[in-house]
């Protein structure tokens with residue numbers, strides 16, 4: 001018997017229309033954000049009064065996919081693609097995530113080797129291990145970036161990629177690295193965490209290798225608290241990186257479609273960027289030109305006023321025009337004079353620091369990467385180290401990259417800020433000149 005009262009049989013609907021209730025995110029959340037910015041108490045009160053006077057406030061949708069309003073993350077991706085000059089960008093929650101997504105997109109896994117520099121933030125090597133692959137550590141030279149000659153010596157039958165790091169704001173020797181990669185059929189992952197906006201012979205860093213990996217953490221040229229981007233010109237790598245960063249391509253545009261070709265779908269992790277980070281990243285990318293202009297102008301102001309005595313050298317730049325200007329690196333003749341100069345510079349108020357004095361740990365120097373040096377594993381399976389016959393594992397030793405340690409022990413890094421005044425730059429240069437005259 002047909003029940004005429006059922007809506008499916010023409011009866012009245014039990015639920016007429018569900019009214020959209022208040023959103024979960026509202027005034028209180030925005031008030032917390034206002035609190036993060038240091039407003040004067042009077043303006044803070046005014047802002048909060050406006051906030052509470054708003055009727056029918058609709059809170060934001062902080063998930064990038066299916067946002068009914070235009071996504072800030074998508075806008076940041078598009079603007080960043082334009083800025084770097086690449087076809088594809090993928091916003092992620094850190095450069096660590098960008099590196100893992102890149103290695104995964106390239107199909108790097110158990111038994112593979114990736115060459116990394118002995119001077120880089122530990123994440124470049126740790127992310128290789130996170131993919132169950134083996135980091136092979138190569139020397140840096142007087143550019144403080146990978147020494148192409150040592151990279152060539154470190155290539156084995158297991159090598160799949162070179163993770164080249166544009167360290168301390170300056171480009172690595174990309175012609176030589178790319179030539180090696182082509183000759184040995186290797187992928188090149190550019191770690192641009194410290195050099196966003198830098199370039200090499202007219203091409204933006206992050207647009208030269210297979211992928212580029214950027215950090216937007218609090219310390220970087222552009223920042224949104226925590227965040228990062230993968231850049232690439234290869235659609236397939238973008239698709240696979242998107243899959244890895246999105247649990248398993250859960251939210252791609254045609255989310256339930258079968259894979260178009262083998263290798264498109266696999267289980268991944270969640271590295272998605274939220275709309276909060278996306279909004280801040282978007283504003284930061286718009287300011288990139290202003291920041292870079294400031295860094296470079298202040299670097300030039302300091303450099304022109306420097307009078308370097310014999311025996312003190314500036315870091316060699318693979319392409320001076322592509323340096324971001326965030327840092328000036330000086331090499332002194334020996335460790336003793338470097339240590340003395342560091343103390344003297346500190347006393348002068350010059351924002352300078354050393355790198356390696358063999359006592360203070362620094363996660364940027366390979367010899368302190370205990371996790372790698374002692375082949376630590378997260379699980380009883382012993383991966384990544386158990387993925388390669390013991391006799392074929394690299395022999396990690398504290399002194400294995402002597403040139404790296406030599407350069408780092410004689411290096412002085414002078415911090416350049418985009419916001420320095422001309423007088424700040426004059427003072428910094430005067431302080432350096434005063435100290436270097438005495439070394």
Ligand SMILES: Cc1ncc(COP(=O)(O)O)c(C=O)c1O
Pocket residue numbers: 093094095096097120121123124165191193194214215216217227228
């Ligand atoms: C060279 C380099 N690579 C990778 C990272 C990791 O970046 P994130 O903190 O965004 O994961 C950093 C951060 O300091 C870095 O300096």
